[in-house]
Amino acid sequence: MGDLKIDLRSDTVTRPDKGMLDAMYSAPLGDDVFKDDPSVNALQSKVAAYFGMDAALFFPSGTMANQVAIKAHTQPGDELICDETAHVYKYEGGGIAANSGVSVRLLKADRGIFSGKDVLENINSEDAHFPITRLVALENTVNRGGGACWPAAKLVDVCDTAHAAGLMTHMDGARLWNALIETGQDPKFYGQKFDSISVCFSKGMGCPVGSVLLASHAFIHKAHRLRKRFGGGMRQIGGLAAACTYALDCNFVKLRLDHAKANWIAEILSNSNWVTEMMPVETNIIYFKVENELKAAAVLAILNEKDILASGVGPAWIRFVFHLDISQEMVERIADILNKID
8 A cells, every 4th residue: 555645536635834724713604694794795796707798696616606606697498519428417416307306408529618509500490399498508627528628719619609599608618727827818708608617716726625616796686596495594604705715816826737747648648559439638637548447447546546536537548637636656656557457
């Protein structure tokens, strides 16, 4: 067994550092249900200004933020368009159906990135037999796309096409911070193009809890009521908001290091004769395939014996996710162990 416990299962496993804990401990508190927690209000204003949007609302999870956004955009019986691997569809417990009564038109996109043409071809005609197409939802970065970043031109194409057709647009930006670091895109570009955006602080940004939903004043007013209905009304949560503010100020720039570590390990994997396929690595996520499920199980077992945790993500596929708590020493250990697998 190794001396280091290395967790590559997700970037959600990060723990607050001392600076974040100090910020949480010293945060001024109020009652957020009454909208008078100063730390929450400061975070919401800061993130809204960062993306150039009117207003923001703090949530305990990205799933709740996404599901409230979908509920606020739609009526029961409507339909939304998203990729078949989208988190809002695949990993949110059937929330689209259960919470909003909305059906889903699934696209088969390349690494989760589709086009305006794809949207147009999947808008239902004005016929009583069909649900009304109301919303386009996309994810950036795309988790099941190997952390793929949407190119700006694709975002413009999809959003402009959707809006011209009378549809709304929602961005599940759980790892939008990674995309911003990697592409250098202006966050206000997203605020101009999307009707709503969720951003998560409990992944690569290193917070224990927290997501923020961004939209117009009217939309956030509606979302506030829905958050209460969904059980998301919270009280003295300034410490959680302070962690997010700290992350934006101090951890955001460190995401580039996660990307560099992922790329180094990806190069080793690409030169390994037991790896048969790998998605392009753009950010902090690596998806790679081995010969078969038995080989994948064997690789995961070898890693586990060496105190390295990773995830199997489908037949013969394995996922590594790099984050703040993966040190350079840990990366060197991962590299050494991978080089010894045959």
